[in-house]
Amino acid sequence: MVVYACSQCDTVLTSRVSRVALPDHAGQKYSHDLLPALLEPGTYVVDPGDGHPWQPEPEPHGVRLQTYHITGPPNRIGIAPGDLRGTVFIPDRLGGCCCGWDGQYGPNLACAGCGSPVATRVDDCGFWQVVWLTPEAVHPVAVAGPAQQVIDWTELPTTPPVDPCGEWRPEWEAAAAVALTHLLAVSGGKRVSVPEGLVSEVFRRTIDGLLPPGPSERHLTLTGPGLPVTATDIALIPRHPQTGEIWPCDAEAVVPLAANVWTYLAFHDRRVAVRHDDPPPLLPRTLFLPDGRVFLGALQRMGPLRQPWLRRIHDSLIRQP
Incomplete structure (x- = not known):
């Protein structure tokens, strides 16, 4: 079991979490509905990604399509939004969305201790709600806690x-x-x-x-x-x-x-x-x-x-x- 902390100032940014497998729908864009959290509380995933930032799709005939390549930096860490601690929003990275934030402008959460960008919250309509920690901005810290019970x-x-x-x-x-x-x-x-x-x-x-x-x-x-x-x-x-x-x-x-x-x-x-x-x-x-x-x-x-x-x-x- 670990918590993730800021690489710059060691401010703790998450509650205690245990790793689980990345769900198949982690990168899914679905309909226009508000979707629930991608992950259960107390868990985290590592997404190998493809190394490319999120990109808007081409705009045919001047119409901006509300679909995106749901990708990110390699090995980004996903947690449930409720497991986030010690962060503040970055105001100039919260625009251009519909019912929430989709992270298309890059990390939109900063460490409350030092102000370094550390994570991207995604909760716009059509996206599974999740916070992606930027891998180079955070580091894991082992903590005491109950061992993860692996189901049979x-x-x-x-x-x-x-x-x-x-x-x-x-x-x-x-x-x-x-x-x-x-x-x-x-x-x-x-x-x-x-x-x-x-x-x-x-x-x-x-x-x-x-x-x-x-x-x-x-x-x-x-x-x-x-x-x-x-x-x-x-x-x-x-x-x-x-x-x-x-x-x-x-x-x-x-x-x-x-x-x-x-x-x-x-x-x-x-x-x-x-x-x-x-x-x-x-x-x-x-x-x-x-x-x-x-x-x-x-x-x-x-x-x-x-x-x-x-x-x-x-x-x-x-x-x-």
Whole structure:
């Protein structure tokens, strides 16, 4: 357990926090709604980033689009806004936003002790609320506290796919987008079959649109804690929400998926639940689509796209998102 302090004057800037895995939706821009906090209180993440500051998108016909490249300096540290201490706002870096701050002008929080810029608060509409500590402006200090309790694989959390308004949850759209990049990478550019039901609803349409037509040559199977062990060439497995580790299995290839989404896919079949639950689970109003911006970002972070099918997919999305 650590606190983060100012590198210039050692003023403590956070409460005690423990590290967890970076969520797939950390860089997501979603709709025009006010979203909740990205992280649970008492936790922090490290975002490797891509080294580029946030940039506004091009302005076609003089219209400023409210979308941004959600990136930042390498290894920035994310915390829940409520875990911030000892800072003040930098007034000339708070403009140009809608319902809050998106950090497009750089760090907007300074150390209350010495005035050095140390962090960027993001809480504008469409952004998950978070404070990003600038890595070179802060340093960790080990402190006494209870050891982090790592949950067992049998205790993974679960998140329903649909919100009370009948919309697909943005966490699901981001998690599916990241998983799809792994699935495409291990597919070898060949057709992939997926299990029927909600897994098919989440992945089938996108796979059909991105991979060549024809009979399936690879097969995706849900594999993980609490499920029967089955032989498969591609396993859809959970990624631990705290450690970031993936479920160990003997499949030829694996596709990691956020644990809270994987758990729902593995143990909730809406076709059965609708008939027996009272009240029945919420059903979506639209067909599922992964988050295109998250998908493209995850695809670019995979490194040089040497495989021709990945390059074609990447280039087609750049031309027509």
